[in-house]
Amino acid sequence: MTKIASLTPPERETLLSQRPLWRMVEGRDAILRDFIFDDFVAAFGFMTRVALLAEKADHHPEWSNVYNRVSILLTTHDADGLSHRDAALAEAIDALV
Amino acid sequence: MTKIASLTPPERETLLSQRPLWRMVEGRDAILRDFIFDDFVAAFGFMTRVALLAEKADHHPEWSNVYNRVSILLTTHDADGLSHRDAALAEAIDALV
Numbered sequence: 001m002t003k004i005a006s007l008t009p010p011e012r013e014t015l016l017s018q019r020p021l022w023r024m025v026e027g028r029d030a031i032l033r034d035f036i037f038d039d040f041v042a043a044f045g046f047m048t049r050v051a052l053l054a055e056k057a058d059h060h061p062e063w064s065n066v067y068n069r070v071s072i073l074l075t076t077h078d079a080d081g082l083s084h085r086d087a088a089l090a091e092a093i094d095a096l097v
Numbered sequence: 098m099t100k101i102a103s104l105t106p107p108e109r110e111t112l113l114s115q116r117p118l119w120r121m122v123e124g125r126d127a128i129l130r131d132f133i134f135d136d137f138v139a140a141f142g143f144m145t146r147v148a149l150l151a152e153k154a155d156h157h158p159e160w161s162n163v164y165n166r167v168s169i170l171l172t173t174h175d176a177d178g179l180s181h182r183d184a185a186l187a188e189a190i191d192a193l194v
Contacts, residue, residue, distance in 0.1 A: 040157050042147045060137050064161035096117045 004079040007087070011084055015087045025073060029081025030062075031090060033096065035070045043068050046096065053092050059085045101176040104184070106126050112184045119187055122170060126178025127159075128187060132167040132194065142164050143193065156182045 006029070007015060008026065016022070017033070022031040029050045037043040043065055062073040074090055076083035103126070104112060112128070113119070119128040134140040140162055147169065151157045160172040171187055173180035 011102050040148075040152060044145075044152075048141075048145065051137075055141075057135060062161070062163045064159070066159045067157050 003061075004076055004083045004085065006076070006079040007082045007084065011087075012082065015082070015090070017026070017092045019087075019094060020093060021094065022074075025075075028075060030073050030075035031082065031086060032071060032073045032088070033093070036070070038069045040067050041050075043070050049096050051094055052087065053096075057085065057089055057092070061088050061089070098158065101173055103182045103184065104179045104181065108181075109179065109182075112179070112187070116184075116187045116191060118191065119171075124171075125170075125172060127172035128183060129168060129170045129171050130177065130187070130190070134165045134167070137164050137177075140144050143167060146193050147190055149183070154163040154164070154182065154186055154189070156186050163174070 019031070020032045024054065025032045035043070037046060045054070047063070047065060047070060050061065059076070062075070064071050072093060073080060074086040075083050113121070116128070119130045121127070122129050132143065134143060144160070144162060144167060147158065156173070159172070161168050169190065170176060171181050171183040
């Protein structure tokens, strides 16, 4: 599989400034955002929309859900860290909420 | 909210013997099962079915997904640990796969 370029330092700065609700994950080259909804139905409805985005982009999150809370972590295994794919998927996810 | 009875020791033994693919979680009164599917679509399709079961039962898992893998943790906050609700949901989830 073709290796994907990881983000350069300026690209990382741009990513974090453009996506202020995402934060770097300690100990990993990854970004994470937590979402809170009214209830499980709203949370899982959101997850379903993210799942469709992710499958279309062929880029999938590491994520978890507890009732009305969803945490989404993005990183690119083929880049050993953050890539433009994460920036693009984070932007698409932010556009949902 | 009405407190729910936690499982008695014999009920726990029965749960774990009837649900051999679930294991106790270290440090929590909870059970966990890991599932592996062919791909993300299969994994998320399974999650959608579990979400419908959970909503119908008004009992929701703590769960995570990474591509083709799904981990489901069950516990009952109103019982401060395992209850009959977890046993029933684990049985219903096992019946899906």
